[in-house]
Amino acid sequence: MKLSENETEIFTRQLKDVLEAFKSLDEVNTEKVKPSFHPQEISDVYREDEAEKFDWEPLSNTKHKEKKYFKGPRIV
Amino acid sequence: MKLEKLSVKEFLSRARSGDIDVEDFTEHVLDNTKSIQKKYSPFITIVDKIQHPKKKGKLFGLPISVKDNICTKGIQTTAGSRVLEGYIPPFSATSVENAIEEGSVIIGKTAMDEFGFGTFSVNCAYGVPKNPLDSERSCGGSSGGASCITSDADFPHVALAESTGGSISCPAAFTGTVGLTPTYGLVSRWGLVDYANSLDKIGCIGKEVYDVALSLSIIAGNDPKDSTSLNVPKQDYTKFLKKDIRGMKIGVPKEYFGYVDDKIVKVVWDAIKKLEDLGATYKEVSLPHTKYALPSYYIIAVSEASTNLAKYAGMRYGLQQELKGNFDEYFSSVRSNGFGEEAKRRIILGTFARMAGYRDAYYLKALKVRTKMIDDFKKAFKQFDVLAAPTMPVVAPRFDEIEKLSPIENYMMDILTVAPNLAGIPMVSVPAGKVNGLPVGLHLMGDHLQEGRILQVASAFEKAG
Numbered sequence: 177m178k179l180s181e182n183e184t185e186i187f188t189r190q191l192k193d194v195l196e197a198f199k200s201l202d203e204v205n206t207e208k209v210k211p212s213f214h215p216q217e218i219s220d221v222y223r224e225d226e227a228e229k230f231d232w233e234p235l236s237n238t239k240h241k242e243k244k245y246f247k248g249p250r251i252v
Numbered sequence: 253m254k255l256e257k258l259s260v261k262e263f264l265s266r267a268r269s270g271d272i273d274v275e276d277f278t279e280h281v282l283d284n285t286k287s288i289q290k291k292y293s294p295f296i297t298i299v300d301k302i303q304h305p306k307k308k309g310k311l312f313g314l315p316i317s318v319k320d321n322i323c324t325k326g327i328q329t330t331a332g333s334r335v336l337e338g339y340i341p342p343f344s345a346t347s348v349e350n351a352i353e354e355g356s357v358i359i360g361k362t363a364m365d366e367f368g369f370g371t372f373s374v375n376c377a378y379g380v381p382k383n384p385l386d387s388e389r390s391c392g393g394s395s396g397g398a399s400c401i402t403s404d405a406d407f408p409h410v411a412l413a414e415s416t417g418g419s420i421s422c423p424a425a426f427t428g429t430v431g432l433t434p435t436y437g438l439v440s441r442w443g444l445v446d447y448a449n450s451l452d453k454i455g456c457i458g459k460e461v462y463d464v465a466l467s468l469s470i471i472a473g474n475d476p477k478d479s480t481s482l483n484v485p486k487q488d489y490t491k492f493l494k495k496d497i498r499g500m501k502i503g504v505p506k507e508y509f510g511y512v513d514d515k516i517v518k519v520v521w522d523a524i525k526k527l528e529d530l531g532a533t534y535k536e537v538s539l540p541h542t543k544y545a546l547p548s549y550y551i552i553a554v555s556e557a558s559t560n561l562a563k564y565a566g567m568r569y570g571l572q573q574e575l576k577g578n579f580d581e582y583f584s585s586v587r588s589n590g591f592g593e594e595a596k597r598r599i600i601l602g603t604f605a606r607m608a609g610y611r612d613a614y615y616l617k618a619l620k621v622r623t624k625m626i627d628d629f630k631k632a633f634k635q636f637d638v639l640a641a642p643t644m645p646v647v648a649p650r651f652d653e654i655e656k657l658s659p660i661e662n663y664m665m666d667i668l669t670v671a672p673n674l675a676g677i678p679m680v681s682v683p684a685g686k687v688n689g690l691p692v693g694l695h696l697m698g699d700h701l702q703e704g705r706i707l708q709v710a711s712a713f714e715k716a717g
Contacts, residue, residue, distance in 0.1 A: 183596070
């Protein structure tokens, strides 16, 4: 993302305030507490590794295409 | 045609019996929708043509609106962002498919804060929806368009909406509608444009408790396409609405009244007393980590959001520019043009919170505090069936008041809704009364998968009038 000088100046000030407010978390003793990546225990779900057909046209939403391929910007 | 004033329940009964010509009716609804759009702008897209239902399901002929971050096959889906402008999904979200399968018809895609980043639906790339009760005020966010159309439509209708940190409860409270946020994982997120994967929940907004209970019965259910979808059987939530609430134990979290406008506090306490009159008992309870919910929520939400937004590259879908420069220049240019101010702020904040050297202090710390908050709720639900509190600390603010808020003041408005959203517990906001002519929400929260209980209390309260 590119930011203008004005955006950088405003965001720096605003985000300083936000980070300052976030510091209140330091008051909580979280020793030996496990992080909750989800609200409830979630276990991995697996399915058989079998190919499935799908009927979407993957290129329907792009104007950057050639034959059956997406066209992207230059890499090198 | 004098069918508009019908409730969802009456409409469905008459439509299914053939007493109402559904095709005629829905065309009429589309005209009404367009006139509401002119006044309050609840939609980003209104469908050109209604897709009439093929079979008589449980929602036969019922008009629904869909929040614009939920994919709808063949109908533009932007999540309120320029970066997705013109995106026409080749599939529908599972929740939408379930609703269509039962015969509902989509009238349009509702306005929202970009990707759900906001509390007032003012961070919108396609126009700000206005509160039909006072058009100088917000109808809440981020599901603002959903609450707006639900509040103003006098035809039977349900809105599919979505909440990450309060985006269903808040707009429901501000517009005097009923907003139901289910347990995390109860409704499939497949086909939802992600904001924060561990927090996003698809739910609904309706005029009456019956409307959201019925809709949840349709959209809930395990989905192999969403690995976080819970493996619980489908059920009919409307059956809970017939039960009374005698003997029900209600906890009133005292920390939820400290930041709230005095007049709102009074309305909510009156509502709790009414529940007591209906046979419930109540007692105050402490949820000691409440004040840490806000920083914990924002750190987790922006961390997840900043990774999710990295997929928008202007190549395969959404906003596309002329392929100029190298990949880095091209992607930067698309993102700089496509993302609004709040999205940029959250990307920077989220990237910082996950950065090497800061990750433990911010992101991991927030996740550990979340554990403490979930424990607070679990302890409370050993004692109580339902928790009752105000939904929002204020009534719907005016747009000129919102403009003056700094980002941190803005985030503070979510103080009452972020904790239950972090814990992934179900919640419903029901209209409890008014302050200065504006609606106040009563927030009823239940333990995981206890949607039936909160709907039971909400329904008893609604019937008591």
